[in-house]
Amino acid sequence: MKISLTVNGRLRRLSVNPKATLLTVLRDDLDLIGAKHGCDGGECGACTVLLDGRAISSCTILAAAARDRQILTVEGLANNGSLHPLQKAFVDRGALQCGFCAAGMLISAKALLDKTLTPNRDQVKRALAGNLCRCTGYQGIIDAVLDAADMLRSEAR
């Protein structure tokens, strides 16, 4: 099945297996391995990407269903080699240990900060409720998202 996807701002025309999930197409066909293959069931959030600006699990949607839409993966966060404030904050706060959940966490946080630059702690928790971290680094991650919101607010000034 032939489809087009706009991934990280770039239009990609692909021939995909109609049974393939968006996650497998991103990883296997487009070599974008930031989104991780975790539970394959929409439970863990490691495969989170933005679809038209909304956080979704790329393992619960077929690539065919994402046709003609805008996708942002963690690879699209940095701008010309300079890290996104979220990424900087994750580094500064040590908001990851093994890193498996980090790409999904960053994308879920991006969805939140696209909506508001003044989130409180509860809003951050709520935005990240679909992302599991097995190294239990949640506090650092939440702190990092709040830091990034601060950074983006001062950039906007």
Added chain:
Amino acid sequence: MREAFEYMIPSCIDDAIALCRQAGNEGRFIAGGTEIVPRMNRGEITPTCLIELSRLKELSRLDVDGGGLRIGAMITHAEIETSPVTKGPWQALTDAAGSIRSPQVTNCGTIGGNVAFGVPSADLVPPLLALQANLHLKGAKGERHLPIGDFLIGPYRNGLEYGEVLIEVRLPKTREKFASAFCKAAKYHGLGLASASVTAALNLRDGRIHDARIVIGAATPVPKRVATAERFLEGKTPDENVLCEVGRLVSAAAEPREDSIRASPFYKRRVLVPLTERAVAHAVTRSRAQHDEAGK
């Protein structure tokens, strides 16, 4: 393993129905995909034809019509949670949509999938039962309207016939000051899959409860109205003793599975008491607030 697999994207309901018919018994309609795709990933289901419903415009409406609410089957949980039209008497539905844990699910999952898939813990179904929803279905044999109570048969079993599309869910016009609330117990600060839930819908007139509808979710094989609790509440003033007693009645009506996964039968029965008290109290507060609003 069969390799032939088709993904169809019809642009009208009749085409969708015809395509499903052509696919024999192996066709499936797909909406948000949050149930079907994981099951395909795990090899639990192996459809040979998926028929995407996203282009059917009749399935995407969400509006008030003649005092009732019409919700197209493709409307997502996130849309229900944030829409201005799902509030008021239908607040229990908004509560339920907002109680689903992850944005990843609420952004994709649809009311149609929640109803049609028949998962016993589906959160939107108990409020729909309390709000006396009617389902608009269409299949090869024609259209029909079915009260949701008649649609629910058992876990993963319902009145949807093969090849039938759920077009929309209709909530009838409610009486003035009618209000509803949904409370559930779950992990992740109450945002996980339900261990148990209670929906209360009622009308407060002169400080007394009327027309109460109380529904148990996730602690019975399918969401169930509790007639004993509804009868008990009629004409009562919602004081502490009344809330206590209605909690006891709801708990007594539970039928949790012995091998239930998310919580023991003992826990489910116990937690239904405070859930009921809370749901009824919220609905009462909301009904009262509508009086105040009307009095201004």
